[in-house]
Amino acid sequence: MDAAQLRHRVVSHNLANVNTPGYTRLDVQFEEQLAEVLGTSQPRVSAPEIVKDPSGSRRADGNNVDLDRELGALNKNATLFQLYSSLLQHHYDTMRRATQTG
C-alpha cells in the first residue's frame, strides 16, 4: 500500500509537470524488485524506488510526459491499491475471527 501511495504521488508529480520544459517523467519500481527478492532463498522486504523513465517520445520542449499514459497509470495504481487494502482487510478479518472463536 505504501508503494501504491508513493506511485500515486509520483504520477501526480508527473501530471503537475506535464507542461514543464525538459522534464523527464518518474516511475516507481516495486513489484519487479519484490518478485526478484521472493525468488531468492532469503526473502526480505524491499523498499519501493523512484526511477527516471526516459522512454516515450519527447516533445519539442524536451518533456516526455504523456497525459493518457499517466492517467492509465493512475487508474491501474488505484485498482492495485484497492487490491492491497482488500487483502489487508481480509487479513484483519481472519485475525479477528481467530481471536473471537478462542
Place this chain on the structure above:
Amino acid sequence: MGFGQLLSTTDVAASGLAAERLRMEIATNNIANANTTSTPEGGPFRRQQVVFSTVMDETTQLGQLSLNGVEVAEVLPDQTPFERVHMPGHPDADDQGNVLIPNVSIPMELVDLMTASRAYEANLKSLKIFKQMAEQAISLIRAG
C-alpha cells in the same frame, strides 16, 4: 509513511492545479489585450508567457526524492517583434501612419488555453483518485 506525508500527495496535485490556472489567466489576459496599442510602459502590449519548473529535492531522508509538484518560475514577455499596420487615423500612429500592434496570436492563445484546461482536468482526476485511496485506507481502521 508518516501521517504528514499521507495526505501530501494532495499538495502535489494542488500545485499543478494552481500552475495551470495561472497559465489560463495569462492566456486570457493575452487575448483580452490582443488589440491594446498603448500601455503604461509605452508601446503596444507584449504577449506574456509562463515558465514552469519542477519542485524536487534530491537529498532527503533515505535518499528518496521528495516530490513537491510544480511551480511557476517566472512570467516572461514574449520577445517576438510587433507587427506594423498602416492606420493613419489611429492616435498611436507614427509619422508614416503606421501602428505597432501586439504580438499576440489568438489561435496560439486558444491552443494554450485548451492544453491548460486538459492538464487541469488531469490534476483534478489525480486528486479525486487520491481521495478514493485515502478513504479506502481509512475504512481499514473503521472496520477493525
